[in-house]
Amino acid sequence: MNKTRIMGGLFLALSLAACGEKKTEKEEEVRFLVSSPLKIDTSITREYxxxxxxxQHVELRALEKGYLEQVFVDEGQAVTKGQHMFQIMPVIYNAEFQKAQAEANFAEIEYQNTKQLADQNVVSATELAMVKAKLDKAKAEQALAQAHLKFTEIRAPFNGIMDHLQVRLGSLVDEGDLLTTLSxxxxxxxxxxxxxxxxxxxxxxxVEENYKKVQLKxxxxxxxxxxxxxxxxxxxxxxxxxxxxxxxxxxxxxxxxxxxxTGNIVMHVPLKNALLIPQKATYEILEKKYVFVVDKEHKVHPREIKIESEIPDLYIVQSGITEND
Missing domain, CATH: 2.40.30.170 (Efflux pump adaptor protein, beta barrel domain)
Structure with missing residues (x-):
């Protein structure tokens, strides 16, 4: 009997306590800040x-065979157009030029004498023409010998900076051997x-000129x-x-x-009527971006969006919402 009364009293006490908690419990209201996407002209940065x-970056090569007699420049040196950089031993080429020059002078004298005789009708016009051809050939050989002699001088083709030397003073270089590069x-x-x-x-x-301008990182x-x-x-x-x-x-x-x-090109790309939202207003599920959208009845629904690009603290939305959401 006493046990029954005790159990009944305990049940009554618990019931009263539960009713008291229900009366004192108040429904909590949670407020969230909402906003609409911002549609403005902006720009994004892309790096490549x-x-x-x-x-200009060219290789300087020997045009003639011979010993490298002189080097007038050093590695990393700035040179100017036409500056004498290398000299290949010119002795043989100089001798060939002098020989060709002497033969040209001899042919010139022979032509002048023959011309005087032709003017006096002592020799035929055909013989004069043959002597003239011989003179032209001698002059051509002189020009060729002079070119070979000039090729022993390697000069800078433009203003630039030398790279490292591929040969050293006294080296035997062949035609086409690399001497250095110039930038x-x-x-x-x-x-x-x-x-x-x-x-x-x-x-x-x-069409926008600013789009063509880039920066270098x-x-x-x-x-x-x-x-x-x-x-x-x-x-x-x-x-x-x-x-x-x-x-x-x-x-x-x-x-x-x-x-x-090497480096990175920084290009600023203009975007017209870009739709911007805060990055913190989004969440991600399985690599997809979502936002909560409030409907006309003030109910919240998740909606997937696609991101075109991002700028500090903001996303540029490609699709999924409009500026009126």
Whole structure:
């Protein structure tokens, strides 16, 4: 009997406590900040790996065979157009030139004498023509010998900077042997590859001059002081990569850039009527982006969106929502 009363009292106490909790419990309201996408003109930044090349980069090779008699320049030296850089021993070529010159002088004297005789009708016009042909041949051989002699002097074809020496003083060089390379770094050509879709964007929007201007991020992650301009685009796409090569030209007055460097091209792409949303307003499931959209009844629904690009703290939406959502 007492046990029954105790159990009944305990049940009554628990019931009263539960009723008390229900009365005191209040429904909590959670508020969220909502906003609509922003539609404005903006720009995005794209980067492309690039290779830096001198506007002129040529190999200097020996045009004649012989011993390298003199070297007037050093590795890494700046040279000017026409500057004497190498001298191949000219003794043999000089002797051949003098011989050809003497033969030309002899032929000239013979021609003048024959011409005087022809004027006096002592010799025929045919004989005079043969002597004249002999003179022309001697002059041609003289010019050829002079060219061979001149080829022993290797001069700079343009203003530039020397690379390392491939031969040393006293070396026996053959015709066509590489002596050094020369680079004109006053302007630099920078090559980078662009995917097909971005190439089409560029061509459709290239009426804007600012789109053609690009920046160069060097290997130390600093931007080069001067702005470049896209000058040319290759004719064909690479079928293996789906890319096409662009070439931008950069001024290089201080000579900071050198042939063979690498970096990144930074291109600012204008976007008109871009739809922007905060990145923190999205969430991701299985590599798909979603946002919560509030309907007319103030109910929240998830919706998948596609991202075209991103800028700091913002996404540029390609599809999925409108500016009125």
């Amino acid at each position: 790996v690039c290779q830096i090349r001198s506007i 004109d770094n006053s302007q630099m050509w920078v090559y980078f590859n662009v995917p097909e879709a971005e190439y089409l964007d560029y061509k459709l929007d290239s 060097m290997a130390n992650h600093q931007l080069f002081d001067h702005t470049g301009v896209v000058k040319t685009i290759e004719a064909d796409f690479n079928n293996e990569t789906g890319n096409i090569a662009f070439r931008a030209t950069f001024p290089n007055p201080a000579g900071l850039l050198r042939h063979g460097e």
